Amino acid sequence: MTSTAGSPAQEPEAGIRLEEVGRAFGPTVAVSGVSLTMPLHGHLSIIGPSGCGKSTLLNIISGLDDPDEGTVEVLGATTPDDRLRRCAWMPQRDLLLPWRDVLGNAALALENQGMHRKAARSQVTGLVKRFGLSSFERKLPHQLSGGMRQRVSFLRTLVAGKEVLLLDEPFGALDSITRADLQFWLRSALLEEPRTTVLVTHDVEEALLLGDEVVVMSARPGRVAARYATSFPAGASRRELLRLAEFTELRDELLARLEEAS
Amino acid sequence: MTPAPGTPGLAPPASPDAKKASARKNARAAARRGTPVWRRVLPPVIVLILIAAIWDLVVHLGHVQDYIFPSIENVFRSLFKNWSGILASATWVTFQEMLYGFLISITVAVVLSLAVHSSATLRGAIYPLLIGSQAVPIVVIGPILAIIFGYGISPKLIIVAISCFFPIVVNLVDGLGSVDPDLIKVMRTLDGSRLATLFRVEVPSALPSFFSGLRIAAVYAPIGAVFGEYAGSQNGLGYVLIQATPQLNTDLVFAAVLLLTVMSIILFALLSFLEKVCCPWAGKGRK
Numbered sequence: 272m273t274s275t276a277g278s279p280a281q282e283p284e285a286g287i288r289l290e291e292v293g294r295a296f297g298p299t300v301a302v303s304g305v306s307l308t309m310p311l312h313g314h315l316s317i318i319g320p321s322g323c324g325k326s327t328l329l330n331i332i333s334g335l336d337d338p339d340e341g342t343v344e345v346l347g348a349t350t351p352d353d354r355l356r357r358c359a360w361m362p363q364r365d366l367l368l369p370w371r372d373v374l375g376n377a378a379l380a381l382e383n384q385g386m387h388r389k390a391a392r393s394q395v396t397g398l399v400k401r402f403g404l405s406s407f408e409r410k411l412p413h414q415l416s417g418g419m420r421q422r423v424s425f426l427r428t429l430v431a432g433k434e435v436l437l438l439d440e441p442f443g444a445l446d447s448i449t450r451a452d453l454q455f456w457l458r459s460a461l462l463e464e465p466r467t468t469v470l471v472t473h474d475v476e477e478a479l480l481l482g483d484e485v486v487v488m489s490a491r492p493g494r495v496a497a498r499y500a501t502s503f504p505a506g507a508s509r510r511e512l513l514r515l516a517e518f519t520e521l522r523d524e525l526l527a528r529l530e531e532a533s
Numbered sequence: 534m535t536p537a538p539g540t541p542g543l544a545p546p547a548s549p550d551a552k553k554a555s556a557r558k559n560a561r562a563a564a565r566r567g568t569p570v571w572r573r574v575l576p577p578v579i580v581l582i583l584i585a586a587i588w589d590l591v592v593h594l595g596h597v598q599d600y601i602f603p604s605i606e607n608v609f610r611s612l613f614k615n616w617s618g619i620l621a622s623a624t625w626v627t628f629q630e631m632l633y634g635f636l637i638s639i640t641v642a643v644v645l646s647l648a649v650h651s652s653a654t655l656r657g658a659i660y661p662l663l664i665g666s667q668a669v670p671i672v673v674i675g676p677i678l679a680i681i682f683g684y685g686i687s688p689k690l691i692i693v694a695i696s697c698f699f700p701i702v703v704n705l706v707d708g709l710g711s712v713d714p715d716l717i718k719v720m721r722t723l724d725g726s727r728l729a730t731l732f733r734v735e736v737p738s739a740l741p742s743f744f745s746g747l748r749i750a751a752v753y754a755p756i757g758a759v760f761g762e763y764a765g766s767q768n769g770l771g772y773v774l775i776q777a778t779p780q781l782n783t784d785l786v787f788a789a790v791l792l793l794t795v796m797s798i799i800l801f802a803l804l805s806f807l808e809k810v811c812c813p814w815a816g817k818g819r820k
C-alpha cells in the first residue's frame with residue numbers, strides 16, 4: 272500500500288497507521304490484513320466479538336508485541352521500543368500495586384522515569400484532586416471500590432505523559448452502574464486531555480460515547496469490517512446522548528454489524 | 534473451639550475435605566480481620582495443657598521410671614536446676630548458631646534467587662545444583678565439616694545454612710516469578726526498566742512468599758544446629774543432648790528439647806510478626 276493517494280510522504284501530523292497487519296499464535300491466526308489509520312489526537316473505539324484479536328491489535332500498537340506481517344507506525348515510530356515510548360496501556364483489570372497507596376500508584380510512571388518518590392507524589396496530587404480522589408490519597412487499593420480503583424489505574428496511565436493512550440476494555444470488570452458512571456467520567460476526562468486514544472470494548476454504547484470514530488472487527492481472524500464516524504454534542508449528558516436519534520440509529524447499526532461479524 | 538459459625542449451614546453437604554478447607558479458610562480470614570489475641574492463643578494453650586495432663590497422668594499412674602519418661606515436674610525441675618550450670622550457656626550457643634546460620638542462609642538464598650530469577654541461563658546452571666544440595670545427607674557432611682573446621686561455630690553455621698536455604702530459595706523464586714504478566718507489561722509501558730520492575734513490582738509481591746519460606750526454614754534451623762553439634766562440639770543444646778542421653782539423664786534431655794522448641798516457636802512468631810509489619814497489604818481483599 273505504498274502508493275496510497277492523498278498522503279504525501281510522511282505527514283508530520285500522522286497519528287497511528289497499521290498496514291496489512293497480521294499476527295498468529297501458533298496455529299491461531301488472531302488478526303490478519305488489518306489496515307487502519309487514525310489522526311493525531313483522534314479517539315478511536317474498536318468493537319468486535321470476544322476473541323477477534325482486539326487485545327492483540329492493541330498490544331501490537333503499544334509495542335508490547337510486534338506483528339508477523341505488515342507495518343505499524345505510531346506517531347512516526349515503527350520499532351517496538353519506540354512505540355512503547357509513545358504509548359501507555361491500560362488493561363481490563365486495574366492491576367494496582369497493593370502495597371502502594373493511591374498517590375504512590377499514580378506516581379509510579381514518574382518514579383520509573385527517575386523522579387524522586389516525594390517529588391513524584393506531590394506532582395500527581397493535583398491530578399488526583401481533579402479526578403475526585405483527594406480524600407483517598409493515602410488509601411491502599413483494597414480499601415477502594417472497583418470503580419475507584421479503575422480511576423486510579425487510568426490516572427496512573429495518564430501520568431506517564433504518553434501521547435497515545437491504549438485502553439483495553441477498561442470498564443469490562445465493573446458492574447453496569449459503575450461502568451456507565453465511569454464511561455461518562457472518562458468521556459469528559461478525554462475531552463480535556465488532547466491525546467490520541469484507542470479504546471477496545473465489546474460494549475457498543477461505550478464505543479459510541481468514547482470514540483469519535485468506531486471500528487467494527489470481524490470474528491477471528493480479526494479484520495476491519497466497518498468504520499463509522501460519530502459526532503455528538505460535546506456538552507450533552509449521558510441521558511441526552513442516549514436519547515439522540517443519531518445515537519440510537521448508529522447503535523442499532525453497530526449492533527447489526529456486530530451480529531454479522533460474530 | 535469449632536469453626537462452625539463460618540461454615541455455610543444451607544449449602545449442600547460438602548465432602549469432609551472441602552468442609553475442612555472452607556473452615557480453615559474462614560478461620561484464616563477471621564485471624565486477618567483481627568481476632569482478639571486471646572482467641573488465637575487460647576486453643577494451642579488448651580491443647581498443650583491437655584497433652585501435659587495426659588503425659589503426667591500416664592507417668593504417675595503407670596509408675597514410669599524417670600529415666601524412661603520423666604514427669605513434667607521433673608523436666609522443669611531439671612530445667613531450673615541446670616539452667617545456670619549448663620543450659621543457659623548451651624541455649625545461648627545454639628541460639629547464636631541458629632540465628633547466624635539463618636542469616637547467612639537468607640543472604641545466600643536472596644542472592645541465588647535473584648540470579649535464578651533474572652537469567653534463564655543462570656537458572657539452568659544453578660537450580661539443579663540447589664536441588665542436588667538437598668540430597669546430600671546432613672548426617673554425613675556434619676562430621677566432614679567438623680574435621681575441616683574443627684569444633685567451633687563455623688561448621689554449625691554451614692549446616693544450619695544448608696538446612697534452611699532451600700525452602701527460602703524455592704519460595705522466593707516462585708514469588709518473584711508469579712507476578713501477573715499483565716502487570717509486567719503495564720510496567721513496560723510506564724517506562725519501567727527491568728530493575729524498576731524487579732524492585733517496584735516483583736520483590737514486593739514476592740515478600741509474602743519469601744516469608745512463608747522463612748517460616749519453614751525457621752523450623753529447620755534448630756535441627757541443623759543440633760546436627761552440627763552432634764558432629765562435634767563442646768557446648769550447645771545438641772552437645773547437652775549427646776551427653777545426657779547415654780547417662781540416662783532423660784529429664785535433662787527433655788529440658789533441652791523443650792528449650793529448642795521454644796526457640797523455634799519464638800523465631801517462627803518473630804517472622805510472622807515481621808511479615809505483618811512488612812506486608813500489611815497481604816491477603817487483603819484480593820480480587
Ligand SMILES: Nc1ncnc2c1ncn2[C@@H]1O[C@H](COP(=O)(O)OP(=O)(O)O)[C@@H](O)[C@H]1O
Binds near residue numbers: 321326
Ligand atoms: N499470547 C497468546 N498466545 C496464544 N494465543 C493467543 C495469545 N494472545 C491471544 N491469543 C489468541 O488470539 C485470539 C485473539 O485474542 P485477543 O486479542 O485476546 O482477543 P480479544 O481481545 O478480541 O478478545 C484468541 O483466539 C486468543 O486465544
Ligand SMILES: [Mg+2]
Binds near residue numbers: 325326327439
Ligand atoms: Mg481482549
